[in-house]
Amino acid sequence: xxxxxxxxxxxxxxxxxxxxxxxxxxxxxxxxxxxxxxxxxxxxxxxxxxxxxxxxxxxxxxxxxxxxxxxxxxxxxxxxxxxxxxxxxxxxxxxxxxxxxxxxxxxxxxxxx
Amino acid sequence: xxxxxxxxxxxxxxxxxxxxxxxxxxxxxxxxxxxxxxxxxxxxxxxxxxxxxxxxxxxxxxxxxxxxxxxxxxxxxxxxxxxxxxxxxxxxxxxxxxxxxxxxxxxxxxxxxxx
Numbered sequence: 753x754x755x756x757x758x759x760x761x762x763x764x765x766x767x768x769x770x771x772x773x774x775x776x777x778x779x780x781x782x783x784x785x786x787x788x789x790x791x792x793x794x795x796x797x798x799x800x801x802x803x804x805x806x807x808x809x810x811x812x813x814x815x816x817x818x819x820x821x822x823x824x825x826x827x828x829x830x831x832x833x834x835x836x837x838x839x840x841x842x843x844x845x846x847x848x849x850x851x852x853x854x855x856x857x858x859x860x861x862x863x864x865x
Numbered sequence: 866x867x868x869x870x871x872x873x874x875x876x877x878x879x880x881x882x883x884x885x886x887x888x889x890x891x892x893x894x895x896x897x898x899x900x901x902x903x904x905x906x907x908x909x910x911x912x913x914x915x916x917x918x919x920x921x922x923x924x925x926x927x928x929x930x931x932x933x934x935x936x937x938x939x940x941x942x943x944x945x946x947x948x949x950x951x952x953x954x955x956x957x958x959x960x961x962x963x964x965x966x967x968x969x970x971x972x973x974x975x976x977x978x979x980x
Contacts, residue, residue, distance in 0.1 A: 794956055794972050795971040797970065797971075851921070851960075853969070
Protein backbone atom coordinates (compact mmCIF):
# COMPACT_ATOMS: atom_id res chain seq x y z
CA UNK A 753 0.00 0.00 0.00
CA UNK A 754 1.11 3.54 -0.57
CA UNK A 755 1.75 6.37 1.85
CA UNK A 756 -1.49 8.11 2.74
CA UNK A 757 -3.99 5.47 1.71
CA UNK A 758 -7.66 6.16 2.41
CA UNK A 759 -10.29 3.66 3.32
CA UNK A 760 -12.97 3.07 2.15
CA UNK A 761 -12.58 4.01 -1.49
CA UNK A 762 -16.24 4.97 -1.67
CA UNK A 763 -18.87 5.67 0.97
CA UNK A 764 -22.56 6.37 0.47
CA UNK A 765 -24.73 7.59 3.35
CA UNK A 766 -27.98 9.41 4.03
CA UNK A 767 -28.15 13.05 4.98
CA UNK A 768 -27.85 13.47 8.73
CA UNK A 769 -25.71 10.39 9.25
CA UNK A 770 -22.06 10.51 10.25
CA UNK A 771 -19.30 9.65 7.81
CA UNK A 772 -15.97 8.18 8.88
CA UNK A 773 -12.99 7.91 6.60
CA UNK A 774 -9.64 6.39 7.49
CA UNK A 775 -6.13 7.00 6.34
CA UNK A 776 -3.04 4.87 6.86
CA UNK A 777 0.51 5.83 6.16
CA UNK A 778 3.91 4.22 6.33
CA UNK A 779 6.68 6.64 7.24
CA UNK A 780 7.00 9.09 10.10
CA UNK A 781 5.28 12.41 9.57
CA UNK A 782 5.46 16.02 10.66
CA UNK A 783 1.75 16.50 10.19
CA UNK A 784 -1.23 15.02 8.41
CA UNK A 785 -3.80 17.03 6.51
CA UNK A 786 -7.23 16.37 5.09
CA UNK A 787 -8.50 17.94 1.90
CA UNK A 788 -11.82 17.93 0.09
CA UNK A 789 -12.22 17.98 -3.66
CA UNK A 790 -15.53 18.60 -5.33
CA UNK A 791 -15.89 17.08 -8.77
CA UNK A 792 -13.85 18.97 -11.33
CA UNK A 793 -12.49 21.44 -8.80
CA UNK A 794 -9.34 22.07 -6.81
CA UNK A 795 -8.61 20.80 -3.33
CA UNK A 796 -9.78 22.65 -0.27
CA UNK A 797 -7.77 22.35 2.91
CA UNK A 798 -9.96 21.12 5.78
CA UNK A 799 -7.76 20.48 8.77
CA UNK A 800 -4.15 19.88 9.78
CA UNK A 801 -3.11 17.75 12.72
CA UNK A 802 0.46 17.71 13.94
CA UNK A 803 2.30 14.56 14.90
CA UNK A 804 2.16 15.46 18.59
CA UNK A 805 -1.62 15.95 18.54
CA UNK A 806 -4.17 13.18 18.96
CA UNK A 807 -7.44 14.85 18.12
CA UNK A 808 -8.63 18.04 16.51
CA UNK A 809 -12.03 19.55 15.84
CA UNK A 810 -13.27 22.06 13.31
CA UNK A 811 -17.01 22.60 13.10
CA UNK A 812 -18.58 19.27 12.10
CA UNK A 813 -15.17 17.74 11.46
CA UNK A 814 -13.23 15.63 13.90
CA UNK A 815 -9.80 14.26 13.07
CA UNK A 816 -7.84 11.77 15.11
CA UNK A 817 -4.25 10.71 14.72
CA UNK A 818 -2.64 7.55 16.08
CA UNK A 819 1.06 7.68 15.31
CA UNK A 820 1.65 4.25 16.87
CA UNK A 821 -0.70 2.73 14.32
CA UNK A 822 0.23 5.23 11.62
CA UNK A 823 -3.39 6.01 10.99
CA UNK A 824 -5.83 8.90 11.03
CA UNK A 825 -9.57 9.19 10.77
CA UNK A 826 -11.84 11.97 9.58
CA UNK A 827 -15.35 12.08 11.01
CA UNK A 828 -18.00 14.32 9.48
CA UNK A 829 -21.02 14.58 11.75
CA UNK A 830 -24.59 15.33 10.66
CA UNK A 831 -23.66 15.08 7.01
CA UNK A 832 -25.29 17.21 4.33
CA UNK A 833 -25.71 16.72 0.61
CA UNK A 834 -23.14 19.50 0.12
CA UNK A 835 -20.53 17.28 1.81
CA UNK A 836 -20.56 15.06 -1.28
CA UNK A 837 -16.97 15.13 -2.52
CA UNK A 838 -13.72 13.21 -2.55
CA UNK A 839 -11.68 13.40 0.62
CA UNK A 840 -7.92 13.01 0.63
CA UNK A 841 -5.44 12.66 3.40
CA UNK A 842 -1.97 14.00 2.80
CA UNK A 843 1.15 13.47 4.83
CA UNK A 844 3.99 15.87 5.30
CA UNK A 845 6.82 13.39 5.59
CA UNK A 846 9.93 13.81 7.69
CA UNK A 847 13.34 14.55 6.35
CA UNK A 848 13.42 18.26 6.81
CA UNK A 849 11.52 19.08 3.66
CA UNK A 850 8.44 20.33 5.40
CA UNK A 851 6.77 21.20 2.11
CA UNK A 852 6.10 18.06 0.13
CA UNK A 853 2.76 16.38 0.58
CA UNK A 854 2.01 12.79 -0.33
CA UNK A 855 -1.65 12.23 -1.14
CA UNK A 856 -3.70 9.07 -1.09
CA UNK A 857 -6.21 8.14 -3.77
CA UNK A 858 -9.10 9.48 -1.75
CA UNK A 859 -12.48 8.42 -0.46
CA UNK A 860 -15.47 9.36 -2.58
CA UNK A 861 -18.27 10.34 -0.20
CA UNK A 862 -21.83 10.55 -1.48
CA UNK A 863 -24.45 12.02 0.83
CA UNK A 864 -27.94 11.27 -0.37
CA UNK A 865 -30.69 13.81 0.44
CA UNK B 866 -8.71 38.64 -1.86
CA UNK B 867 -8.36 36.28 -4.79
CA UNK B 868 -7.15 32.77 -4.14
CA UNK B 869 -4.71 30.87 -6.29
CA UNK B 870 -5.56 31.56 -9.92
CA UNK B 871 -4.81 29.06 -12.62
CA UNK B 872 -5.39 29.38 -16.31
CA UNK B 873 -6.51 28.10 -18.57
CA UNK B 874 -9.07 25.88 -16.86
CA UNK B 875 -9.10 23.50 -19.80
CA UNK B 876 -6.41 23.03 -22.42
CA UNK B 877 -6.48 20.75 -25.43
CA UNK B 878 -3.28 20.04 -27.28
CA UNK B 879 -2.35 17.74 -30.12
CA UNK B 880 0.50 15.33 -29.61
CA UNK B 881 3.81 17.09 -30.15
CA UNK B 882 2.56 20.57 -29.26
CA UNK B 883 3.60 22.59 -26.24
CA UNK B 884 1.41 23.24 -23.22
CA UNK B 885 1.86 26.24 -20.95
CA UNK B 886 0.04 26.31 -17.65
CA UNK B 887 -0.03 29.45 -15.54
CA UNK B 888 -0.43 29.93 -11.83
CA UNK B 889 -0.72 33.14 -9.84
CA UNK B 890 -0.31 32.49 -6.10
CA UNK B 891 -2.35 34.10 -3.40
CA UNK B 892 -1.33 37.64 -2.56
CA UNK B 893 1.66 37.59 -0.27
CA UNK B 894 2.51 33.94 -0.92
CA UNK B 895 6.01 33.38 -2.24
CA UNK B 896 6.00 29.57 -2.29
CA UNK B 897 4.45 27.76 -5.25
CA UNK B 898 3.95 24.04 -5.75
CA UNK B 899 2.78 22.09 -8.78
CA UNK B 900 0.98 18.77 -8.49
CA UNK B 901 -0.43 16.43 -11.10
CA UNK B 902 -3.54 14.32 -10.72
CA UNK B 903 -4.16 11.42 -13.03
CA UNK B 904 -7.71 10.03 -13.33
CA UNK B 905 -8.80 8.12 -10.22
CA UNK B 906 -5.55 9.01 -8.46
CA UNK B 907 -4.38 11.29 -5.71
CA UNK B 908 -2.16 14.26 -6.39
CA UNK B 909 1.52 13.70 -7.07
CA UNK B 910 4.13 16.32 -6.22
CA UNK B 911 6.03 17.74 -9.17
CA UNK B 912 7.97 20.84 -8.22
CA UNK B 913 8.39 23.47 -5.52
CA UNK B 914 9.45 26.98 -6.44
CA UNK B 915 10.13 30.26 -4.75
CA UNK B 916 10.61 33.48 -6.64
CA UNK B 917 13.32 32.90 -9.27
CA UNK B 918 14.37 29.63 -7.64
CA UNK B 919 13.54 25.99 -8.12
CA UNK B 920 13.77 24.44 -4.67
CA UNK B 921 12.80 20.86 -5.44
CA UNK B 922 11.93 19.40 -8.81
CA UNK B 923 12.25 15.77 -7.79
CA UNK B 924 8.72 14.98 -9.00
CA UNK B 925 9.18 16.40 -12.46
CA UNK B 926 9.82 14.08 -15.40
CA UNK B 927 13.39 14.57 -16.54
CA UNK B 928 12.46 15.44 -20.08
CA UNK B 929 9.95 17.81 -21.66
CA UNK B 930 8.79 19.35 -18.37
CA UNK B 931 10.05 22.62 -16.91
CA UNK B 932 8.80 25.15 -14.42
CA UNK B 933 9.64 28.70 -13.51
CA UNK B 934 8.50 31.37 -11.10
CA UNK B 935 9.92 34.67 -12.28
CA UNK B 936 10.37 37.77 -10.19
CA UNK B 937 7.34 39.29 -11.89
CA UNK B 938 4.35 37.41 -13.15
CA UNK B 939 2.86 33.99 -12.64
CA UNK B 940 4.54 30.65 -12.28
CA UNK B 941 4.62 28.67 -15.52
CA UNK B 942 4.61 24.93 -15.96
CA UNK B 943 5.72 24.09 -19.47
CA UNK B 944 5.34 20.76 -21.18
CA UNK B 945 7.03 20.38 -24.51
CA UNK B 946 6.06 17.84 -27.17
CA UNK B 947 3.07 16.61 -25.22
CA UNK B 948 2.04 12.96 -25.34
CA UNK B 949 -1.26 11.30 -24.45
CA UNK B 950 0.11 10.26 -21.06
CA UNK B 951 0.45 13.93 -20.10
CA UNK B 952 -3.35 14.21 -20.01
CA UNK B 953 -4.17 15.02 -16.41
CA UNK B 954 -5.30 17.76 -14.08
CA UNK B 955 -2.45 20.01 -13.01
CA UNK B 956 -2.88 21.86 -9.76
CA UNK B 957 -0.92 24.72 -8.36
CA UNK B 958 -0.81 25.56 -4.69
CA UNK B 959 0.78 28.34 -2.74
CA UNK B 960 1.70 28.95 0.84
CA UNK B 961 2.96 31.77 3.02
CA UNK B 962 5.82 29.75 4.35
CA UNK B 963 6.53 26.04 4.65
CA UNK B 964 3.90 23.56 5.64
CA UNK B 965 4.71 23.43 9.31
CA UNK B 966 1.56 25.13 10.47
CA UNK B 967 -0.64 25.68 7.47
CA UNK B 968 -2.09 23.72 4.65
CA UNK B 969 -1.87 24.59 1.04
CA UNK B 970 -4.24 26.81 -0.85
CA UNK B 971 -4.92 25.15 -4.19
CA UNK B 972 -6.10 26.60 -7.44
CA UNK B 973 -8.93 25.05 -9.40
CA UNK B 974 -6.49 23.35 -11.74
CA UNK B 975 -5.84 23.11 -15.45
CA UNK B 976 -7.22 20.04 -17.15
CA UNK B 977 -4.93 19.12 -19.99
CA UNK B 978 -6.20 16.82 -22.71
CA UNK B 979 -3.78 15.59 -25.33
CA UNK B 980 -5.46 14.34 -28.50
